[in-house]
Amino acid sequence: MQTVIIGSGNVAYHLAKALVENNIPPSQIFGRNEKELEAISKELNIPYSTKNLVDSDIYLICVSDQAVEDVSRHLTKKDCLVAHTSGSLPIDVLKGEYRKASFYPLQTFSRSKVLDYSKIPFFIEAENEEDLNILSDLAAKVSENVMESTYEKRKYIHLTAVFACNFVNHLFSRAKEISDSQKIPFDCFLPLIDETVQKIHTIEPKSAQTGPAVRNDRRILELHEQLLKDESLEIYKIMNLSIKKMYQLP
Numbered sequence: 001m002q003t004v005i006i007g008s009g010n011v012a013y014h015l016a017k018a019l020v021e022n023n024i025p026p027s028q029i030f031g032r033n034e035k036e037l038e039a040i041s042k043e044l045n046i047p048y049s050t051k052n053l054v055d056s057d058i059y060l061i062c063v064s065d066q067a068v069e070d071v072s073r074h075l076t077k078k079d080c081l082v083a084h085t086s087g088s089l090p091i092d093v094l095k096g097e098y099r100k101a102s103f104y105p106l107q108t109f110s111r112s113k114v115l116d117y118s119k120i121p122f123f124i125e126a127e128n129e130e131d132l133n134i135l136s137d138l139a140a141k142v143s144e145n146v147m148e149s150t151y152e153k154r155k156y157i158h159l160t161a162v163f164a165c166n167f168v169n170h171l172f173s174r175a176k177e178i179s180d181s182q183k184i185p186f187d188c189f190l191p192l193i194d195e196t197v198q199k200i201h202t203i204e205p206k207s208a209q210t211g212p213a214v215r216n217d218r219r220i221l222e223l224h225e226q227l228l229k230d231e232s233l234e235i236y237k238i239m240n241l242s243i244k245k246m247y248q249l250p
Contacts (some may be wrong), residue, residue, distance in 0.1 A: 001134070001138075002027045002055075002056040002057045003019065003024070003027065003056060003059075004026055004029070004056040005028075005029045005062055005067075006031060006033070006053075006059060006062060006063065007060045007062035007063045008031040008033040008037045008062075010110060011062040011085055011105070012040070013107045015062060015085070015105070017117075018117040018142045019141075020044045020045075024047075024141055025044070027047070027076055028046065028047050028048065028054045028056070030048065030054075031048075031050065032050055033050075035047075035135055037050065040131060041142045053074075053075075055077065057080060057081065058080065058081045058082075058134070058135075058138070059081070059082045060083055060085060060103055061084045065088060068084045068086060072212060073095045073096065073234045075096050078097045078098055079098075080098045081099045081100075081101060081126075081131050081135070082098045082100060082101070083102055083126075084102055084103070085103055086102070086104065087104050087106070087154055087157060087158030087161065088154075088155060089102075090151045091126075091127070100127055101124070101125060101126035101127065101130070101131055101132075102123070102126075102149075102154065102164065103138075104122065104123040104125075104157075104158075105120050105121070106120065106123065107121075107155060108165050118142070118143055118144050119135055119144065119145050120145070121143065121146075121147065122143050123147055123153075123154055123157060124136050124139060124144070124147070124148055125148070125151060155164050169203075170179055171235070172193070174231075174232050174235060175189065177232070206246065209243065209246075209247070212224070213240040213243035213249075214243055214249070216244070216250070231250075
């Protein structure tokens with residue numbers, strides 16, 4: 001069964017690489033950014049095009065959420081399966097007479113970061129059982145963790161991912177701003193970060209909480225607030241208030 005990947009960003013690159021590494025290479029990677037497509041093609045030995053979309057059984061649309069609908073309108077083949085890779089869009093955003101689906105890998109993708117694709121959860125949604133099985137079988141060749149998911153559940157999966165990944169990474173960025181301002185090497189905090197993440201593999205996040213807010217140590221909280229300003233101060237106050245509410249502290 002032939003697969004074409006549409007897009008040239010991080011998701012497109014990693015999905016293409018995952019398929020190649022599992023001996024089911026895409027027959028083409030297609031998009032507008034020729035420079036990026038050429039780089040992916042050269043690394044993964046996949047044909048690419050910015051003009052001529054080859055005939056395929058499956059098309060995986062790996063573009064930004066804002067572009068999915070527009071891209072989907074350019075697919076005119078009827079006897080094929082088209083899936084987007086968004087965590088926050090319904091499958092009916094796909095505008096065509098083909099069969100529609102969602103093929104959502106739950107991971108943060110950066111081009112330079114090597115990933116173990118077998119550990120990435122894939123959430124599959126399709127209009128019928130046959131297409132659900134087709135995409136589930138494809139994902140199972142890449143990952144050990146493949147699940148069916150409705151759009152209603154997938155919205156909450158994506159929301160959880162934003163809290164667990166995007167917000168946390170933003171806090172890392174703010175933390176680095178503070179350490180940089182005092183010429184403290186951020187590498188010093190990597191063991192702490194690693195332990196924080198590893199801990200929740202065996203302990204519930206709520207039970208693993210430490211720090212001045214959960215201890216209700218007002219002296220330290222006030223001291224920290226004196227050291228901060230602007231957005232970081234607001235974040236600090238909001239986070240501590242949220243912790244206090246979760247643990248029902250005054």
